[in-house]
Amino acid sequence: MSFFNYFHLHSVIDILVVSFLLYQLYLWVRESRALRALTGLAVIGILSLLARWTGMVMTGWLFQSLWSIILLVIVIVFQPEIRRILERMNPLDLIRGQPITLQRETIAELTETLFDMAREKIGALIVLPGRDPIEEHLREGIQLEALVSRELVRTLFQPPSPTHDGAVLIRGNRVERAACFLPMTTASGLPSEYGARHRAAIGLTERCDAVCLLVSEERGTVALARKGTLIPFFEPSRLQQELEQELEDTLTSDASKGRWRGFLTHNLWAKGMAVGLAAVLWVALAGQQSSEIAITVPVEYQQISPGIELRGEVPREVSVRLRGSQLALESLRTRQVRVRVSLAQVREGINYFLLSRNQIDLPAGVEITEIRPALLLLEVHKKESSAPSAEQ
Incomplete structure (x- = not known):
């Protein structure tokens, strides 16, 4: 069966929606702790299938009972990640776009300032937000709304300034907040030389897609x-260079066109894989899933001799019930389905026609479960000759 014959606009939309969901699942797995959890679920699923196929009733029942508990635990444990996926799926972000993060000149000035501070061993922690909301992760802080400059950054982190111990939030070429406190990471096995700034930077970037710049004062x-x-x-x-690559879609010079270009080209291989997998799933599910519909089909009488005529009540349509794959049934929307009845062998009087599958033009994979009425009754008579000419 050729699937392209049944491929329509709504099929494209179906594949794109599933592709988007698969890509969001990929981002969740890649950027969170979900990889180990999904690996464990895959192992449990394989063991459950093996237990069912090999006839291990008790083991199969045990794994089957675990699924409801596991799904509940996943929702509780991965609540922040699930919320993050839902926030990324907000269609309004594609319409209104993302705020401009930094100018290239500001990035250059900021990096030079950080290395100057590093030579003087002045500690610093700067937060550059990404797409994800960040306010829920910040505590306290002083609202500034000042333009970014070398002097301002040095002043905020220069002891004994009251803001030197906290983090500075820079958004849209402005220092938005200072003296913010970030969530600490709970990861174990970090190097012993990592201080509070290192753990805070790691902790924030574990929870969202923000980028942190830090200078170790030690x-x-x-x-x-x-x-x-x-x-x-x-x-x-x-x-x-690394910052420009990380913030490519939100730089001032590329903000208008870069956002859409980045949306289409960023992680291109992953998006291609998502579309390919969605297409395979569409073919597998739509091609195998069976359904049943009822349609009204017009009757088309063919090969009618010019010397006969139909009298009485002539059936003009019949009701046909069909069963088949969703793909095959969808194709019926774009083609004219008719019941063709040949009158080449009719005789004068009452004629009976038993309708069959051969008289209905249907796509492959569709079968007829019922035709109502299945028997057509036609009354056939010869046409009356014209009135005789006047006697001469």
Whole structure:
């Protein structure tokens, strides 16, 4: 059966919606703790299937009973991640776009300032928000709304300034808040030299897609925190390049077109895989899932001799009940289905016609379960000759 014959606009929309959900699931798995959980669920699912196939009744019942409890535990444990997925699925973000984060000139000035502070061993922690809401993760803080400058950043982190111990939030080329406190990471096995700033930067980037820049006042090093990991940098140019790549979609010069270009091209292979998997699922499910519908089909009488005529009540349509795959049944919307009755062999008087599958043009994979009425009764008579000519 050729699936392209049944492929319509609503099929494309169906595949795109499922592709979007699969891509969001991929982001959740990649950026959270869900990978181990999904691996465990896959192992339990395989063991459950093996127990069922091998006839282990008790083991199969045990795994089957565990599923309801496991799903409830997943919802509770991964509540922040599930909420994050729902926030990312907000269609209004695609319409109104994301706020401009930084200008390229501001990034260059910021990176140079951080390395100057690192040489003087002045600690700093700067937060650059991403797409995810960040306000719920910040505690306290002083509202500033000041333009970003080298002097302002140094002043905020220079002891004994009251804001030097907290984090600074920079959004839209402005210092929005200062002296903010970030959530600490609960991860174990971190290096012993990591201080409060390191753990706060890791903790925030574990919970959202923000980027943190930090300067260690003890070792005089600069690092970038993203997705719960710290990356050290030793040259301002390398850090600037990394920031421009990370914030490519929200830079001022690319804000209008870069947002849509990034939406389409970012993680292109993952999006392609999501579309491919959704297409495979569509073919597998729509091609195999059977359903049943009832339609009214017109009757078309063919090969009528010019010397006969039909009298009485002539059936013009019949009701046909069909069963088949959803793909095959969907194709009936775009084609004219008719019951063709040949009158080549009729005789004068009452004629009976038993309708069959061969008289209805249906796509492959569709079967007829009922035709009502299945028997047509036609009254056939010869046409009356014209009035005789006058006697001569």
